[in-house]
Amino acid sequence: GQNIDQPTEMTATEGAIVQINCTYQTSGFNGLFWYQQHAGEAPTFLSYNVLDGLEEKGRFSSFLSRSKGYSYLLLKELQMKDSASYLCAVEDSNYQLIWGAGTKLIIKP
Amino acid sequence: IAGITQAPTSQILAAGRRMTLRCTQDMRHNAMYWYRQDLGLGLRLIHYSNTAGTTGKGEVPDGYSVSRANTDDFPLTLASAVPSQTSVYFCASSDRAGGDEQFFGPGTRLTVL
Numbered sequence: 001g002q003n004i005d006q007p008t009e010m011t012a013t014e015g016a017i018v019q020i021n022c023t024y025q026t027s028g029f030n031g032l033f034w035y036q037q038h039a040g041e042a043p044t045f046l047s048y049n050v051l052d053g054l055e056e057k058g059r060f061s062s063f064l065s066r067s068k069g070y071s072y073l074l075l076k077e078l079q080m081k082d083s084a085s086y087l088c089a090v091e092d093s094n095y096q097l098i099w100g101a102g103t104k105l106i107i108k109p
Numbered sequence: 110i111a112g113i114t115q116a117p118t119s120q121i122l123a124a125g126r127r128m129t130l131r132c133t134q135d136m137r138h139n140a141m142y143w144y145r146q147d148l149g150l151g152l153r154l155i156h157y158s159n160t161a162g163t164t165g166k167g168e169v170p171d172g173y174s175v176s177r178a179n180t181d182d183f184p185l186t187l188a189s190a191v192p193s194q195t196s197v198y199f200c201a202s203s204d205r206a207g208g209d210e211q212f213f214g215p216g217t218r219l220t221v222l
Contacts, residue, residue: 030208031208042199042216045211050208089151095208096157097154099152
């Protein structure tokens with residue numbers, strides 16, 4: 001079967017760094033996406049990894065290891081507005097996205 | 110219109126009724142998707158369309174149908190609604206099917222009683 005695992009909830013402090021992990025087992029792999037979703041809103045794109053390694057984009061970075069079926073999203077200099085759910089999604093061999101249930105990130109002052 | 114829109118924003122529906130959720134994009138994207146999002150579960154693909162005139166079934170297609178008569182519109186129809194179809198429905202689009210960022214509409218919150 002296809003499976004995407006992420007922690008259900010994480011808490012971090014404003015100004016700190018947090019790492020959100022995602023492990024996957026899917027039928028094929030054509031890339032991994034991270035999306036951000038604020039409560040009551042639509043998901044918005046954060047990053048896309050297709051090759052192993054780290055992709056940096058401002059305060060956010062995403063890492064992929066295809067051999068380990070593992071990715072993480074790193075958020076630096078946390079701000080209160082970063083309180084949201086973070087969704088990991090893998091593009092399978094049919095180019096369809098398989099989504100994790102999301103990690104709710106709570107930022108405390 | 111800017112981006113992707115959905116209508117209605119929310120709806121309460123009696124079981125057994127027919128309902129069409131509308132989705133329109135103005136980005137001239139080739140691919141469009143319908144997802145449902147339920148608490149504790151990831152987004153699940155209902156139906157998709159890689160290009161106008163074609164559609165395909167996703168992970169949870171039963172009880173739903175779609176059409177793609179043109180590039181911009183991708184309506185989702187519930188022929189006879191059941192309570193288990195209570196969910197938040199998101200429409201999304203991408204320039205191409207595969208390896209491309211998906212843009213999401215604001216969602217439709219549907220309650221079936």
